[in-house]
């Protein structure tokens with residue numbers, strides 16, 4: 227991703243390292259969005275969740291406005307997890323973090339994330355935001371959420387330009403005829 | 408078939424030669440690694456262009472290795488893929504000139520004699536150019552007319568001499584905030600300069616004028632107004648263009664290049680024969696190609712008997728900053744003016760192109776002022792952290808985004824000063840790492856001279872003064888030695904001495920009779936401006952030389 231300015235494109239992305247993505251535990255599957263992620267507490271299997279289910283809940287918790295605008299973030303995350311121009315490291319990191327979040331949920335509340343109440347989910351998000359992987363993951367989920375909300379409607383998430391209308395954004399012309407997938 | 412000229416790379420460095428030579432009746436072929444897109448293909452899809460990097464190769468297929476040096480000679484090694492650090496700028500017919508913003512400045516006469524005018528700087532390899540401003544001026548002028556540069560000449564201390572009184576095209580439409588800027592500058596005693604742009608304000612030269620699409624830099628132009636090498640040159644000549652042709656090797660004997668080998672999209676190898684070869688793949692890739700073309704005649708890389716190939720890589724030093732105009736401080740009329748999109752800001756300052764420092768005259772630079780890019784996703788992303796650098800989300804984030812996006816606008820500035828050439832900043836190849844074609848990748852050795860930061864800092868503070876005067880808030884800037892990968896030059900210095908330079912005065916390799924390098928690689932120093940106008944101008948100059956050479960051969 228470049229950070230386009232006018233003339234200078236300061237593309238240096240050292241802040242965007244994904245180094246910690248496998249360090250926490252090198253146990254996870256290189257699988258797609260709907261495949262199961264096992265939640266472990268070190269030895270036994272506590273429960274099964276799908277990445278999309280958790281991702282979707284976390285994104286709602288992070289930016290509820292998106293839901294009120296009718297943005298189809300879940301549809302967009304399916305695109306993200308299958309996009310040929312998003313590298314495997316990022317996809318794996320997104321999914322691994324689902325497992326790590328759920329592990330933390332079990333450690334603290336003995337339940338998987340999506341079964342927690344609002345207050346506990348927020349507390350947990352604050353807790354993980356103080357870890358390197360958690361901060362990075364939340365940032366990624368917010369920014370993919372904004373891609374869904376503010377990308378061209380042709381991607382099927384920013385329905386009726388709701389995200390654009392909220393921010394009085396007019397877009398550039400010409401608009402894309404089809405999504406870049 | 409044997410072509411007269413084979414050009415590698417179709418951007419600002421290669422296209423003027425294709426244009427001039429093919430229009431003069433020579434058989435020209437251009438080998439371009441990227442796709443052939445035209446106006447009809449370009450749209451303003453932020454996700455595709457700036458988030459999924461549609462116009463550059465994925466780093467897991469093609470990358471660079473980066474060594475970042477400290478003054479003591481130690482370095483950190485970065486794998487571009489692993490660290491998501493990209494040095495690609497635009498792989499498509501017309502190169503990154505399709506994606507440029509087209510802020511155009513000429514270099515100044517003293518930029519051509521930096522060493523003589525400003526003296527040596529310890530630890531830097533500053534030299535004078537092999538040509539003078541006066542020799543390049545007719546070609547700067549030609550670029551104004553052929554590529555199409557719009558603007559207005561204003562009198563100021565560092566205004567360079569011009570052969571045409573004014574620009575061939577008047578300035579583009581401007582946002583009213585540019586007048587606030589002018590007022591602030593006059594109050595401060597500075598001369599605001601309407602930034603020249605390589606953009607046609609109206610239909611001309613069989614191209615459509617600018618329709619103020621609101622998304623210019625980083626995006627292809629759907630009208631043809633932007634003076635890309637494709638719209639302004641390649642689409643207007645009959646040079647044969649082979650897209651998706653990645654040139655991986657030049658074959659040579661002791662005196663001449665005989666063939667260019669390239670891989671097609673499907674990885675099949677092909678070759679092209681020509682009388683003359685011109686390399687213009689942007690400095691890092693041009694040098695990489697020459698190094699990867701080593702053979703028994705040139706064991707250290709083609710045209711590298713001097714050992715200078717790859718040395719003295721430079722970027723544009725400086726950095727950027729910004730300030731915000733908030734509704735609270737503005738009248739209703741001003742708010743409306745501020746939020747007018749599409750039209751440009753287009754202002755620069757060259758007040759401090761040189762300045763006094765501890766009793767000596769120092770080379771300074773240029774400051775361009777422009778509105779923050781309209782890209783909405785990146786603007787919203789920049790709100791995710793609060794002022795203390797903490798992540799925020801939920802309602803707090805929602806309010807911050809809404810307020811900042813709908814009730815304020817950010818004016819940015821970019822500082823351009825010389826990136827001093829040094830021994831530690833250079834281009835090589837990494838023989839242990841290959842791209843998807845199995846070809847050794849480029850190795851980028853990076854080092855920023857501390858002097859660059861001092862000059863950048865000086866200029867940034869001047870820009871801050873202007874933003875303050877204009878009433879902006881949240882002013883910040885960053886001057887660093889992080890390179891801007893799209894503003895790159897050097898690596899094949901031109902000069903008179905074959906022992907200390909790779910190219911001669913005409914950008915022909917000293918070692919090889921029929922090899923030219925016509926991108927920014929030839930530049931020993933870069934001036935304190937973005938490079939593209941100079942790249943275009945020099946390429947037109949080299950085209951004239953090649954034309955004469957070919958005419959001689961025909962006789």
Ligand SMILES: Cc1cc2nc3c(=O)[nH]c(=O)nc-3n(C[C@H](O)[C@H](O)[C@H](O)COP(=O)(O)OP(=O)(O)OC[C@H]3O[C@@H](n4cnc5c(N)ncnc54)[C@H](O)[C@@H]3O)c2cc1C
Pocket residue numbers: 230232233234235415416417418419420421438439440441496497498499500501502503504505506507508509510511512624625652653654655687688689690692693696893894895926927937938939940942
């Ligand atoms: C977002 C952005 C904004 C910019 N804004 C400005 C601006 O406002 N003002 C300004 O002066 N400059 C600007 N620039 C810089 C400008 O685009 C470059 O200076 C200019 O295009 C360089 O010309 P070039 O021919 O050296 O390289 P390019 O135009 O990049 O062309 C090089 C071509 O060579 C091809 N190539 C590389 N390797 C091979 C190979 N082995 N075989 C075949 N083909 C190959 C590439 O695919 C590419 O198409 C900007 C650039 C970008 C990306």
Ligand code: SF4
Pocket residue numbers: 606616617618619620621622623624626627628629630631632633
């Ligand atoms: S129409 Fe104008 S603003 Fe849009 S890309 Fe072309 S030159 Fe830039």
